[in-house]
Amino acid sequence: MENKIIDIGVNLMHRSYNQDREQVVERAAANGVTPLVITGTSLRNSVEAARYAGRLPGKLYSTAGVHPHDAKSCTDATMKQLKQLAAQPQVVAIGECGLDYNRDFSPRDVQRKWFAEQIDLALEQDMPLFLHEREAFSDFIATLKEQSVQKAVVHCFTGTLPELKAYLEMGFHIGITGWICDERRGKHLKELVRMIPLDRLMIETDGPFLTPRDLKGKPQDGRNEPAFLPHILQTVSRCIGKPVEEVAKATRKTSEEFFGL
Template sequence: MFDIAVNLTSSQFDKDRQQVVEDAQAAGLSGMLLLGSDIDESQQVAELATQWPGFCFATAGVHPHDAKSCTPNDLLALKALWQQPQVVAVGECGLDFNRNFSPPEQQELIFDAQLALAAELQLPVLLHERDAHQRFIEIYRQWQDKLVGGVLHCFTSDRVALDTCLDAGLHIGITGWVCDERRGQELQQLVKHIPADRLMLETDAPYLLPRDLKPKPKSRRNQPAYIAHIYQRVAELRGEPLAQMSQQIQTNISQLFGI
């Protein structure tokens, strides 16, 4: 089992970061990907990943929320990070028109710039999209043929968006949202339609604690060790043996991220 999205720099992990990683290892994880969402965090996760070589890997990128403060020098700093062997993807990058913490035009500019750098360096992309599907796909398609691939992290949209993303060659990242009997019903149906060679799973820890996890932690904090619960639930929804699905996901991750 591999977790493709862990926010290990979150302040929720400040008191026990090492223990969280050790718990993940004890739970049987083969590895996890630490997310960078701005320059400072990207530098932090690149350094953190070196503490657990072969188990922790990192992304480096600028989240759409932070696009407004991204400068050309920041992109140069990112380019240096992408040269480090433990940094295996560009991202988290994309568009978020739900809250517009950065102006949409600036989001689009920085998203396009990161796709250009990913194409130049031949690195996969870890993508974010919320309430911006049409522009997201339009921009991504301009680079699709030049990129080695990507994964849309934390997919919670509808069948039309799923089919469009699959048609664009993207992998699909599914979180514990699929374990929510209230908000996750549509996603529970959609996971059956993701081809086995495009599926990836994630916790997005410390966020999105699976609603049906028992017993629930008193802190209500999600952590990578709980990815096993998500794997089990998705295997049930897809009607696949857990071991078979897990092996295929590991293959998908190895092929996309080179790990």
């Protein structure tokens, strides 16, 4: 593929990559996927992601944040440390942060408190937000509106038409994963993706999770990785009826401008 594409969300510090992390990055580049944005999901994970990304400037970037599952571990000291991470050049967004009422691994009031704190940090640092929402749309959108958030990407969007419209009306970007390749759960996404303007659309693997269900020659361990992003790109291109090269070029430009790469 002539145009390189960007994976805006890969959990590269996940333990499943411990044995071959460098090879994963190399395989991605060999398949035209570079740079990668490593997702930070806890303070410790964000520190590790920033450290690893710092080893390969221009090829790796990272986010710094606390996922709602880990909100229960947040303190004021956590926010101070996230602020220090945000000052590093390879750290390009605050997150993954948001609300998750599906698992409730952290109490909902605690999730809301630290989500709002991370929004404040992003606004203070003039950085974009990398967002997570699951079964919490009403509180999620209310918090974002209350704090007048303008620059954000809703990572791994799997929601409804009204939710998509609300995000687009707020000027948000949308991240599409291999969920769209699932003929069972992702059928509605094939329709909705047509509504996302190319200057708001980004693609991601969310590896090691969400391996495209229709991927030929899937790895035996089922692990997803950035090298599979072209498969997601092809599915998205087919759904919106545009050439792969055009969508590749557009999503790359959109990602570069959003994250300031």
